[in-house]
Amino acid sequence: MTARVLVVDDVPPNVKLLEAKLTSEYFDVLTAFSGPEALDVISREHPDIILLDVMMPGMDGFEVCRRIKADAATAHIPVVMVTALDQPSDRVAGLEAGADDFLTKPVQDLALFARVRSLVRLKVMMDELRNREATGASLGWESEDEPTLDVTAPTDGSILIVDEQERVMERIARALDGVGELTFMAGGEDAAERAREKNFDLIIVSLTMRNTDGLRVCSKLRSFEETRHVPILVMVDDGNTKLLVRAMEMGVNDYVVRPVDRMEFLARVKTQLKRKRYADKLWENFHLSMQLATTDAVTGLYNRHYLTSHLETRLQAAQSSGKALSVLMMDIDHFKRVNDTYGHAVGDLVLKEFAVRIGKNIRGVDLAARYGGEEFVVMMPETSTDWAFMIGDRLRQEVGENPFDVGAADGPLTVTVSIGVATSVDGQSPSALLEAADKALYEAKESGRNQVIIAEANRP
Numbered sequence: 001m002t003a004r005v006l007v008v009d010d011v012p013p014n015v016k017l018l019e020a021k022l023t024s025e026y027f028d029v030l031t032a033f034s035g036p037e038a039l040d041v042i043s044r045e046h047p048d049i050i051l052l053d054v055m056m057p058g059m060d061g062f063e064v065c066r067r068i069k070a071d072a073a074t075a076h077i078p079v080v081m082v083t084a085l086d087q088p089s090d091r092v093a094g095l096e097a098g099a100d101d102f103l104t105k106p107v108q109d110l111a112l113f114a115r116v117r118s119l120v121r122l123k124v125m126m127d128e129l130r131n132r133e134a135t136g137a138s139l140g141w142e143s144e145d146e147p148t149l150d151v152t153a154p155t156d157g158s159i160l161i162v163d164e165q166e167r168v169m170e171r172i173a174r175a176l177d178g179v180g181e182l183t184f185m186a187g188g189e190d191a192a193e194r195a196r197e198k199n200f201d202l203i204i205v206s207l208t209m210r211n212t213d214g215l216r217v218c219s220k221l222r223s224f225e226e227t228r229h230v231p232i233l234v235m236v237d238d239g240n241t242k243l244l245v246r247a248m249e250m251g252v253n254d255y256v257v258r259p260v261d262r263m264e265f266l267a268r269v270k271t272q273l274k275r276k277r278y279a280d281k282l283w284e285n286f287h288l289s290m291q292l293a294t295t296d297a298v299t300g301l302y303n304r305h306y307l308t309s310h311l312e313t314r315l316q317a318a319q320s321s322g323k324a325l326s327v328l329m330m331d332i333d334h335f336k337r338v339n340d341t342y343g344h345a346v347g348d349l350v351l352k353e354f355a356v357r358i359g360k361n362i363r364g365v366d367l368a369a370r371y372g373g374e375e376f377v378v379m380m381p382e383t384s385t386d387w388a389f390m391i392g393d394r395l396r397q398e399v400g401e402n403p404f405d406v407g408a409a410d411g412p413l414t415v416t417v418s419i420g421v422a423t424s425v426d427g428q429s430p431s432a433l434l435e436a437a438d439k440a441l442y443e444a445k446e447s448g449r450n451q452v453i454i455a456e457a458n459r460p
Contacts, residue, residue, distance in 0.1 A: 003048035003120040006030045008038040008064070009082070010056040018051060018082070018107070025113055035059030039067060042074055048123045049116055051103070054083035054094065062097045069098030076127075076278075078119035082107060088261035095267035101254065110241055114248035121251065122275070156180050157273045158199065162191050162217060163206040163235070172204070175262045176269060187212030192220030192227065200230055201276045202269065207236045207243055208258070215246060222251045229279065231272040235260065296370040298348050299355035307369035307377055311430045314381055318424055326388035328378040329420040329437035330358075330395075333449040335374035338415075342408050349406035350415060354399065361395040377434070385423040385458045392419040392452045400450055418444040422455035 005027045007018045012033065019029045030045055032038035035056055042050070050068070054061035061081055069075045081094040084105045091102045100122075101115055157180030161172055164187040173182055180201070185191055187209045195203060203221060207214035214234065221227045231253040236244050238257045247255065254272060256265050294306040302310075311327075318325035332338075332354060339347040351374065358368045358376060367379040380388055396417055403412035420440030424433055436455040444453040 002026050002028065003116070003123070004028045004030060004045065005116060006032060006038065006041060006045070006047040006050045008032045008035075008050065008056075008061070009053035010034060011053075014053065014105075018112075021107075021109060021112060022116070027116070035061070035064040038064055042068065042077070046074075047077065049119050050077060050079045051082050051116075052079055052099075054081050054090070062093060065094065065097040065099050076123070078123055080115060080119065088264045092261075092263045092267050095264070095271055100271065108241065110245045114245040118248045118251070118253065122253065157201040157276075159183065159202045159204065159269070159273075160185060160195055160198075160200045161204045162187060162195075162209075162212075162214070163204075164209045164211060165206075168206070171260075172265075175260075175265050179266070179269060179273070189213075189216070191217045192224065195221060195230075196224050196226040200227075202231050202233060202272050203227070204233045204235065204269075207234050207240075207247060215243070215250065218247060218250050218252055231276050233268060233272055298351050299370050300352075301355050301358070301376070302367060302369040304369060304371050307367065307371070307379065308430060308434075310367060311379055311433075314379060315424055315428070315430050315433065318381065319426065323382045324384050324423050325433075326380045326383040326385060326421060326423040327433060327437045328376075328380070328388060328392045328395075329371070329422070329434065329441040330376045330378070330392075331418050331441055331445065332374040333416045333418055333445075338413065342413075346406055346408055346413075350404055350413065353404050353406060354415070354417070357398055358395065361398055362391060377437070383423075385421060385454060388421050388423065389452055389454055392421055395419070396450065396452055416450035418449045419452040420444055420455065421452060421458070423458045425457060 005022050007015050007022070007029060009015045009018070010033055015031050015033065019031060022029050030041055030047055032041045036059060038050070038052070041047070052061045052064060061083070065079050065081070068077060068079060078100040079098065081099045081102045082105065083090065083102065094102055100119055103112060103115060155178060159176065159180055160183045161169060162185045163169055163172075169184045176182060183198070183200070185194060188194075189212060191212065205214050205217050218232055218234065221230065221232060232251070233254045233256065234244075234247050234252050235256050235258060236247070238259070244255055254268050256268060294302055296303045315325055332350070335347065335350070338350055351370070354376070355368070355370070358378065362368060362378055362380070365381055369377050371377045380391070396419055400414070400416045403414050405412040418441060420437045420443070422433055422437035422440060436457060440453045440455040444451050447453065
C-alpha cells in the first residue's frame, strides 16, 4: 500500500536518509525542515502520514503535533515522532500531544515500514469514513454534532485483555484504572471467537503466551466481521522485532514493549480509545445521514427519491422474471381542509397516522413512500392487479371507517383516501407506471373520492 509521507527534520542528512528508505518502498515522499514549514506543507498537500522529528529549533515536534491535532482538517492524519530520545517520559509527552507512535534513531527499516503501512491503513479507513460523511452532507443532511478527535480519552471504554499470566492482568488492571470496563481472558485458541460475543472498544493481546498463539488470535480478530475494525494493541518482548513486524502487517494498530512502562501503556490505550470513539461517531453520522437522505422527516416512510430509484431496479427484475409489479398511488381526500381548519401541526399528525395504517396493511416485501404533500405510493413486487386492488381497498376501509384521534379540538377526524392501482406491462418505464397509477388516482378523485380505481391498461 503506497502513500504520501511527509518527513520533517531540521537536519538535511536525516531527511535524505528517510526519504531514500521510503522511496525505495515506493512511497511518495514530501519533506520539510522546520515546524512552520511542515504545517504549511500539511495544509497544502494533506499527506497520509507524518514522520516528525522532536528536537527542532524554534517550534519543536511536540508543538507541531499539537497544532496538527488541534486542526479538525488535519487531526486524523497519523503522526510518528522520530527522535534520539528514548525515555518513557518523552514517549508519553509525544502521545499526549497526539502522536500515534515513536520511532527511535537510528530508525530500523523493518520497524519503519511496518509502522508506516499500519498507520496508512488507519488513515485510509478514516478517509473513507470522512468521505462517506461528506456524501451524506451532499445529499442534504449535515450533522449538528460534527465528530472531532477528542483530546480527552473516554472513561467508559470496554477493553478485552488476552493474556495467560494472572499477575500481568493484575498490573494491567492497576494501570488502566478509571479508563473503563476491563474483561480478562486467559488465552485459548478460541479467544477470538469469544471476543465476538461483546462489542469491545479495544483488544489487548499478549504475543508471548506459551499455550496460545497471539498472532493467530490477532489474525482471527481481523477476519471476523464483528471485530474487524476494533483496535488491537499487542504486548511483545523487547528486541522481538520480527514478531512485531508480522503483527503490524496483520493489521494490529499499536504495541507496547515489555517491560511495559505504566504511563506509556496508559497513553497508548487512551489514544486507541479516542480513535475508536471518533470512528464510531463517523459511522453513526454516516448511517444517520443515509437514513435521513432516504426517508421522509414527517412520516418516517421512504421519500420520493428513494422510491423512484428503487422502483427502476425492481421493475427491471420483474420484467426479467416475467412477474407482475403493482403500485398503489394514494391521496388523502380534502387534506387542505384539514390544514386550513386545524393547522399544519394536526395535518402532520394525520400524515403520520396514515403512514402507520399503510404499514399495518401492506406486506414486508412492499415499499411505502411519501410521494409528496398528501400523496403516497406503495410498490408491490410480484403482485397481480387483483391482489393489489384488494390490499388497496382494505386500506381504504381501514382509513375511512376508523377516525383519526390526532388531538383536534372537536374530536377524532374522519379521513378518507382515494387510490389508483397500476400493474406493470412489458417494456413499461417506471415513470410510465407511476403515470398510469396517477391517472387512475385522478379518476378516483373525479368519481367522488374514497374509492379504488384500476388503471385503464390493467382492466379486464
